[in-house]
Amino acid sequence: MREDHAVRDDRYVRRVSGTDIDAATAFFRSGYAIRDPDVTPTDAAFSWEHAAIGGADMSLRTTRFLAGLRGTTKNEDEFIVLWNRAGRTVLTIEEREVELPAGTPIVLPMDRSFELHHTNIVQSLVHLNRRFVESLAATSDDPEGTRLAFDPFRALTPEALASWRAVVRRISPRFLDLQAPPDAIARRAMADAVASALLSTFPQRSGLHVPEGRLGPEIDRVRRAIDFVHANAHLPIGTTEISAAADLSPRGLQQSFRRHLDTTPGALLRSVRLDAVHRELTAAEGGSTTVADVARAWGFAHLGRFSAAYRSRFGRLPNETLRARP
Structure with a gap:
């Protein structure tokens, strides 16, 4: 060598x-x-x-x-x-x-x-x-x-x-x-x-994933649910659609998420959507982009609650991210 x-x-x-x-x-x-x-x-x-x-x-x-x-x-x-x-x-x-x-x-x-x-x-x-x-x-x-x-x-x-x-x-x-x-x-x-x-x-995802070493049909369904959320977060989906994709009942999905991930399907969906809004606001060019348009496109109908959740996750309000873009 x-x-x-x-x-x-x-x-x-x-x-x-x-x-x-x-x-x-x-x-x-x-x-x-x-x-x-x-x-x-x-x-x-x-x-x-x-x-x-x-x-x-x-x-x-x-x-x-x-x-x-x-x-x-x-x-x-x-x-x-x-x-x-x-x-x-x-x-x-x-x-x-x-x-x-x-x-x-x-x-x-x-x-x-x-x-x-x-x-x-x-x-x-x-x-x-x-x-x-x-x-x-x-x-x-x-x-x-x-x-x-x-x-x-x-x-x-x-x-x-x-x-x-x-x-x-x-x-x-x-x-x-x-x-x-x-x-x-x-x-x-x-x-x-x-x-x-x-x-x-590069597309980001929440850091949520099933811990290594866990196997079995229930774990496979949880993984399918996570992948479904990341692939379809831009669509009007909720726990019903996520549970159907994972072949679990809504109650079974909630229990599986709590047992293996210590969270809920709704929390994962909200996290993925917040990340997507953040990426779009950061990458926005020109003056035509508005926070309201981007938030609604990702399923956030209540802008007040959205802004609070965004600030909690990213440490600033969404309009501050938009103003700070290059």
Whole structure:
């Protein structure tokens, strides 16, 4: 295995490559906390390479792995955005498979184990420090702090995808420059830009999910209910529709949510809708957007109660978020 590693002014440059399967397996086991990685040959001659440039807040990385790689991992300290330039990746998250379309980025799950299966990949990745991103979100919108969670099952809109690509394309040449590397102030500004793009581009979900290790038909129904809420929160749904999607009675759904999640279906629905309103107000452009229009579009008929709930969640009134947009 060949490895080049340099650190200067809190900026590191690392490149590793080779043709040995055992060395590759050891690298991904340690570098990406992949448990029991399983490497299988494909028609391609085996080789691999990984390169990373970055610092404490953000790093940009590429991986080439000409074989099959399967394993289970769990992210806790970094938000990782990845997209394939070649090859195939299938993720298994909460017993659901997600295949990545070529060139389409996804934010890997946080705080829960998931399985990955790569085949002959050439992959780009952005790693963002979790505390850095969440402090940025807290500074702008939630003084009490927040635990962010992104929804891997919801597709990006074409506009969101174009926006993310534009930001990464703009900062990458300067961030990766080895001849005239950016100083700490410039790197922080670029990390701010990418973190802001992460927050505005990728669909978020409430941090609510079934704790790991819980299995059984009732848990499957609770998961279906959660997914149904995230997919249909923009529609006029309530406990009746959610319970029907989960194949439970309304009373049974309430009891299951209390037992496994310590909340109610209505509270989850309200949380998801508040998050959606917050995203739209933050991203609003021009002077035609009103708080009332956005709130009503997401099912909030009583604007007084909506404003109180919004302020409780985000630490400011919705019209303050609208006025504070860039």
